[in-house]
Amino acid sequence: MPKFISDMEALLGKTPDELKAIVKELGAQPFVANQLSDWLYKKDVQSIDEMSNLSVKFREKLSESYEIGLKPYLTVQESVDGTKKYLFPAANGKFIEAAYIPEKERKTLCVSTQVGCKMGCLFCMTGKQGFQGNLTAGEIINQIKSLPEGRELSNIVYMGMGEPFDNMPNVMRSLEILTAEWGYGWSPKRITVSTIGIIPGMKEFLERSDAHLAVSLHSPFDEERRQLMPIQHIYPLKEVLDEIRSWDFGRQRRVSFEYIVFKDLNDTPAHVKELSRILNGIKCRINLIRFHAIPGAPFQSSDEQRIEAFKDELNKKGILTTIRKSRGEDIYAACGLLSTKILGNS
Amino acid sequence: MGTGISAVKKLELFPEKIIDLKEIGGGGFILRLPRRYDFEAGQVIGLSTRLSLEPRLYSIASGENDKELEILFTRKDDGQLTPALSGLAQGDTVYSSRPFGNYTHVTPGCFWIATGTGLAPFRSMLRSGKGKDAFFLHGARDSASFYFSEEFRESLSNRYVPCSSTGAGGCFPGRVSDWLLQADELPLDKQFYLCGRAEMVVEVRDILISKGISFKNIHAEIYF
Ligand SMILES: Cc1cc2nc3c(=O)[nH]c(=O)nc-3n(C[C@H](O)[C@H](O)[C@H](O)COP(=O)(O)OP(=O)(O)OC[C@H]3O[C@@H](n4cnc5c(N)ncnc54)[C@H](O)[C@@H]3O)c2cc1C
Ligand code: SF4
Numbered sequence A: 001m002p003k004f005i006s007d008m009e010a011l012l013g014k015t016p017d018e019l020k021a022i023v024k025e026l027g028a029q030p031f032v033a034n035q036l037s038d039w040l041y042k043k044d045v046q047s048i049d050e051m052s053n054l055s056v057k058f059r060e061k062l063s064e065s066y067e068i069g070l071k072p073y074l075t076v077q078e079s080v081d082g083t084k085k086y087l088f089p090a091a092n093g094k095f096i097e098a099a100y101i102p103e104k105e106r107k108t109l110c111v112s113t114q115v116g117c118k119m120g121c122l123f124c125m126t127g128k129q130g131f132q133g134n135l136t137a138g139e140i141i142n143q144i145k146s147l148p149e150g151r152e153l154s155n156i157v158y159m160g161m162g163e164p165f166d167n168m169p170n171v172m173r174s175l176e177i178l179t180a181e182w183g184y185g186w187s188p189k190r191i192t193v194s195t196i197g198i199i200p201g202m203k204e205f206l207e208r209s210d211a212h213l214a215v216s217l218h219s220p221f222d223e224e225r226r227q228l229m230p231i232q233h234i235y236p237l238k239e240v241l242d243e244i245r246s247w248d249f250g251r252q253r254r255v256s257f258e259y260i261v262f263k264d265l266n267d268t269p270a271h272v273k274e275l276s277r278i279l280n281g282i283k284c285r286i287n288l289i290r291f292h293a294i295p296g297a298p299f300q301s302s303d304e305q306r307i308e309a310f311k312d313e314l315n316k317k318g319i320l321t322t323i324r325k326s327r328g329e330d331i332y333a334a335c336g337l338l339s340t341k342i343l344g345n346s
Numbered sequence B: 001m002g003t004g005i006s007a008v009k010k011l012e013l014f015p016e017k018i019i020d021l022k023e024i025g026g027g028g029f030i031l032r033l034p035r036r037y038d039f040e041a042g043q044v045i046g047l048s049t050r051l052s053l054e055p056r057l058y059s060i061a062s063g064e065n066d067k068e069l070e071i072l073f074t075r076k077d078d079g080q081l082t083p084a085l086s087g088l089a090q091g092d093t094v095y096s097s098r099p100f101g102n103y104t105h106v107t108p109g110c111f112w113i114a115t116g117t118g119l120a121p122f123r124s125m126l127r128s129g130k131g132k133d134a135f136f137l138h139g140a141r142d143s144a145s146f147y148f149s150e151e152f153r154e155s156l157s158n159r160y161v162p163c164s165s166t167g168a169g170g171c172f173p174g175r176v177s178d179w180l181l182q183a184d185e186l187p188l189d190k191q192f193y194l195c196g197r198a199e200m201v202v203e204v205r206d207i208l209i210s211k212g213i214s215f216k217n218i219h220a221e222i223y224f
Helices: A016-025 A031-041 A056-065 A137-145 A168-179 A199-208 A222-228 A237-245 A269-278 A304-316 A341-345 B082-086 B116-127 B149-159 B176-182 B198-210
Strands: A075-078 A084-089 A095-102 A107-110 A114-116 A131-134 A155-158 A191-195 A212-216 A255-261 A284-290 A320-323 B014-017 B020-025 B028-034 B044-048 B056-059 B068-074 B093-096 B111-115 B135-139 B160-164 B192-196 B218-222
Touching (some): A084 A137, A095 A114, A168 A199, A212 A237, A237 A269, A255 A304, A269 A304, B028 B093, B044 B068, B056 B068, B068 B116, B111 B176, B135 B149, B176 B198, B192 B198, B198 B218
Parallel strands (some): A107 A155, A191 A212, A212 A255
Antiparallel strands (some): A084 A095, A095 A107, B044 B056
16 A cells, blocks of 8 residues: 655645744744745645745755645546546545536535544435544645646535534634635635534634535424434534524525435425424525435435425425535435545455 | 634533542543533533533433432543543532533333443433333443443343453453344334444444334434
């Protein structure tokens, strides 16, 4: 197996203050930290040696203990619809996946935040692999930086492997790098972070970031949601919605709800009625998602007709509802299908 | 936006003086705190050693009518909270939240499955006079990690089934998943309550479903 893990410390993921400390430690002027962050986040170089406006002596010193921290993808699979699934190495011989989804008007990357996930949602392939570790901010940013299409991206969604708010420090740091002037300088409006509703993390995110929020809802009924998502025992949807109500959505920042439509389970008129009741007063959108069968899952996706009708019924109730296009199903890149368990074991 | 510790009040925490903290073997510790609030067996509290450290969640292991609140925890050597927590002593201060959570259901003849410290909600239920007719499949690494096994055996007699790959102390020689895979028949009409690490929960849930248990009868609390 090739050596993915190096003894060097990665620069990717570091903030200006941390870069300043490194620069100071190596005896260079403070402005060198700004040059360094430009090389890391605004330009594309593969090695410290290519950072041409830094002195040769400084580059040599820096290279003794540090590396950029780029981890090139190992494999890529391309779907008939153009979606690409990239496999990246993470720490400890583990792997994660990122899905690149090109459309006419936007080019989206779905990034992972953890190797596996602890949340155990019943319908999710990542959940089945258990938890193997958190990604560092550098490893989250690497999915963008080491992507051939990295500079063409229009949107980033934190919807890959893992629960972002179970890895708060690294997710918040990666958002800072993406949106800060010294970093990628992206508008937070191009970024959406998706959660199953870990309330403490959600509060912190809403306080400290202006990126959009997506919440996995999947059932408006307490008992039913518990069967699908164990998190409902600890952070019930009602409390998630109460928290969301206390924030200003609708203008700069959007909140949307993800809803996988399961046949004869959560696609009934009673669900439409209850959804419109519990979402009352929240300016939001519901994204309906087709369920992509995973091994042993005890349910099926609703058929197209039912999903369309469900959408129409919700729209009639005044909740803006759309159906998410299924992308990358043939390469297991669609929502809920990312898993590197087999690779992790081998 | 900065990367420092957030000023957001996430979970309201109150200072409490430790009544007692003792190591019980197998890497386990029992922490006893004053009990200020009513709670339902199966609920959790947030706990931290200092206000700047994000509280971790712990199931209450004591009963609804016990005078003190008990928490069972294991030390994770690379953890942020448990190494510090396990080093505290009587009279030291910790910060804890009000009880919350709704993993509190107990149904007639229910089936409990837990590994590690995941037994805490079930011990709380038993001490609260609930789940007396439950069947408890209890997994542990070794004999020292079968916390409270005497209490469970006393209350549930042969409906308490300890499992360990070591086969220690006459328990079932395998993991809880092995026991379930070997079981001839599982009660299709009963409710199954799973508690512990994600890896156990997702594996056991898949086995139960493959053995004909409806996912609607499976209830999981994950120690994430
Ligand atoms: C609802 C709920 C109830 C809980 N009840 C209890 C309880 O009664 N007793 C108890 O001992 N614990 C319980 N926990 C777990 C507890 O909250 C802490 O996560 C645990 O004590 C470790 O805390 P720490 O700060 O020492 O470690 P952390 O600093 O949080 O983590 C230490 C290391 O372990 C890794 N890690 C953390 N969690 C996992 C995991 N699930 N799987 C694999 N690796 C992991 C981290 O990545 C890190 O490397 C519960 C959790 C939840 C969500
Ligand atoms: S849906 Fe998200 S939170 Fe749930 S198990 Fe999958 S990755 Fe984790």
